[in-house]
Amino acid sequence: MGANLKEVRLRIASVKSTQQITKAMKMVSAAKLRRAQQAITQMRPYADKLDSMLKNILSNLEGDAGTSFGQEREIVKAAVVVVTSNRGLCGAFNTNVIKAAVAAIDEKYATQRQNGNLTIVCIGKRGYDYFKKRYEDCNIVTDYVEIFNDLSFDNVAQVSTMLMDGFKTGDYDAIDVAYGRFKNAGMQFPELAKFLPVEKMEKTESSKGKRADYIFEPDKESLLEHLIPSILQTQFQKFLLDTHASEHGARMTAMDKATENANDLLKELKITYNKARQEAITSEISEIVGGAAALEGS
């Protein structure tokens, strides 16, 4: 009985210390999440303005808005960018993103993979760890695995520029990005987004209506050629910032659950502990009483 008591006491101590860790991790994630969300909101005015400029140009453009980034080619070579986090302990977040990527690789780009023309660009260690063993036949780009250490625009733009150059020179005919779209702290969705070629830009009726008389410098077509890389870079930055925020959101939820579970476990253990303690006392008393009775009898 004494040994059982000690065992339970040790378990309580260990659960408590684990709970402390999960609690701390939750709070750290909450702080980091706030910062990550801030980064997203800070980028929004820039992205919105860029978008409205694009709409402006498109509504003033006669005919089709064809750019070199909108070219639909037969997909011989493809690339999938997998954006995951660097660390685990964030629930099913990374698994979900990887699943989305794997679905694209195994189904959409199966033929490209068979011909050895599929490139996987890994961002974040988790994704890299997964793909380096299972997808050895694909061409895995590892240069950007650690990019989460510095999410400044210029740093991230390196990756998007590399991808755009690859698309221009014909190294890739299609590029998809698997990432975790951030909705709020409790909700993140794994998503596979098409990065290149850019979707055909349609002129919407509403943008036609409020056409302002702009002077375009240089002409509209070359302006588009300048504008679209910037838009793509911004879009790519958003993928990373979203994943970053999602990671912390997911971790916060996971750690909150873990803390809660530890609480439940502690409650149960405490009952077991008290039961064992009571039992020990009862048996001790009955031993004493028994002993006394035996003495009286003699």
Add this chain to the structure above:
Amino acid sequence: MNISILTPDKEVFEGEITSVKVPGITGQFEILNNHAAVVSALGEGEVRVIKQGGERMSITIEKGFIEVLNNNISLLVQGVKE
């Protein structure tokens, strides 16, 4: 007129100014009050702002875009060095 200078990471400046000189991709140009609506791509160079009250500000950029409409200027820049 009002200007807001934005980078992808943050807003650099927002406020009333009297003129701004920008490195357009086809050559430098300056925007004064009541400038016609214009959209232009910017190249590498220096953006010079004269704020209301005469204070000057200058930033170096790698590339960017400017939009002027009804005395509202939006300056989107990348690769800013102050």
